[in-house]
Amino acid sequence: MGYKNETRSTHGVLYMRVVEGTQRFGTIIRRIWCALVSIFSMSDLSLPRDNVAYNASVYAIIPTHKPRKITVQLVRDLIRWNPDVTVCVVDDCTPKEYEAQHHIFRSIRKLSPDVRYFRTQENRLKAGAINYAIAELMRDPEHLPDVIVTLDDDVVIDQRTIPELVRTLLADVRVGAACTQCRVLNKNKNMLTRLQGLEYLGFNAVRIADESFFNGPLVMHGMLSAFRTKTLIEVGLFAERHLIEDYEMTARLKTAGYRVRLSPQSLAWTEVPETFGQLWRQRARWINGGITILGVRKYWRAIPQDLIGHAMFLATVLLVGLIAFFGKAGSGEPSLAASIIIVLSICQAIVFYVFQVWYMRYYAERDPVDWILRLTLVPEFLYANVLTLVLAGAYVFRLFERTAVIFPVGNKMSRITTSWLRALFARIGFTSGWGTKGA
Amino acid sequence: MWNLHGGTAIGVATSATLSIIGGTYLHGAGLVALSILFLGVMFVSTLLAVATMVRFFRNQHRNDRYAEIKDARQAWVEAHARSCVFADTGM
16 A cells, blocks of 8 residues: 555656646746747837827936036027926036136026026036936925936937927836937047947937837937936936946836837937047946946846847857867868858848948938948948957956956055056046046 | 847858858867857847847838828828918908
8 A cells, every 4th residue: 555655646746747847848938939929029119199298297407517518509409499398407516617617507597597407516427416406306296297308418409309209208108218319410520420320320220129129228328318207216216326327227117117118209419429539438338337237137137138249249259269279270161061151141241231221211311421331331340340349348347357356455466466457447448436427 | 239139230240251260260079069159149140130120120110100190190280270270360
């Protein structure tokens, strides 16, 4: 009897394990299927179908430090085209001497008595300045705005920018934030700015493609985005002293279950770096900041695009390593497998080349030089590969930072070496603790 | 460019160059490892690239359609307002 019971229980356990295994297998297959469906699915969010006025109070917050005349123009345009929007200018501790010389804030105040002006007690950088303004608004909770629009101080807008953005945000209750399409204001300055113009065109295309893909585009850029005030307060406002607070905020919103989206008809123009040094530092901050967000496990579900991008890059690095390790020069004809790879690669390249050329139709500011740049491909190829060096530098920097934490400095020599290396990294744009706007 | 998960012509051109180098100068275990890795990378990148393009075309088409509807409605509202003005003034 005892044996029989034992055999039955063994069979029972085996049966249970088979059932559990089948269920687990089914779950895995279902998840893979859902992932496959979601990467091909289109946006299920609704867009505003008409131009009716929105019934919501909107505050536009412009944090600024040492503003230029373009900020005055921005405030003027905001007031002129959006009389229902309250403009808040946050002076992030601009030196008194600077204001005495340029009179920017005086010019802004002259524009309208309705412009609200705040001044931080110390330089808090962009995220801190926005938080400061929101904290001031929260002192009067009954009159909190429904929507907060955050803008860089060097943005140019048109008549439709803000209304379209706000309407897109409010068109769907699931959406927590919306951003504009980015255009380059100083595109014709030099070759570098032209290449950035083409790159921004690609950013917009990816944002359109990413509508509803794992809760929406990767970044609601800091240049010009709109947020529901309640949502911002719920997730805890902007992260201060973060390298890229806009990406961090987007990841946080998506992790909290909100969707984010691009407002396709809302356009904004910004000035991009005009020298290689400035561009390098900007991208070092973006990529380095992106890697810090990648290091936060809870954000992974919100940033699959970035995870895949880094995985692909590392796979390619591994590929190069394999070539270097196993490669034997002059071994002759490529094998069948290699030939297939080559053909597939070339096919992929052709498809994307055609797409890139076709997509130029959406580039309103294009001119013959842009066409030449795109058609010849070589300038963009070089540009993208130089920027890949920034990514490689960011990996080395993170590795250095991690090593410095794991092996704290002991003797004087290693202390000097560490501080020297840190200074070197800082010189080429890799640091852990700056903000969007320097003091 | 690596973070544009759909991939770009540039990224793929780089990959193609690498594969040509790898395919020409590799053999034996190295070629097998390279082939597996590269086919994996190719598969994932192609899948994501195609998916990104499909999503782009669908969403862009939808955005264009919404814009058309909006413009048509705006035109109707303006025409209606004009006709009302004409009616008021007896014209």
